[in-house]
Amino acid sequence: MLSLDPKNQAKMQRVWVAETTYHQMNDNHNQQLDYITDENRIYRLEAKHERAEAAAFDRYMKAFDALPKAEQRHYSKQFYARYGYTTLAA
Numbered sequence: 001m002l003s004l005d006p007k008n009q010a011k012m013q014r015v016w017v018a019e020t021t022y023h024q025m026n027d028n029h030n031q032q033l034d035y036i037t038d039e040n041r042i043y044r045l046e047a048k049h050e051r052a053e054a055a056a057f058d059r060y061m062k063a064f065d066a067l068p069k070a071e072q073r074h075y076s077k078q079f080y081a082r083y084g085y086t087t088l089a090a
Contacts, residue, residue, distance in 0.1 A: 018060035064089045
């Protein structure tokens with residue numbers, strides 16, 4: 001992802017890494033739960049995964065909020081063009 005202003009490039013990369021990390025984590029957790037049959041273990045894992053995903057989402061939102069508004073709009077447009085769906089912050 002490219003920023004409008006080069007001085008914001010590191011922040012833009014932080015946002016992109018945080019969002020893709022959140023999505024990968026969510027996908028991995030769902031795959032793990034698909035193979036478990038014990039309901040007690042499913043509930044424990046779901047609780048653990050929810051806490052980890054909430055922390056990842058908070059990191060993403062903190063990084064996104066650190067971007068200037070113009071960069072936020074630019075990031076959202078680039079993300080939609082690249083992946084075909086809107087960002088989590090939209």
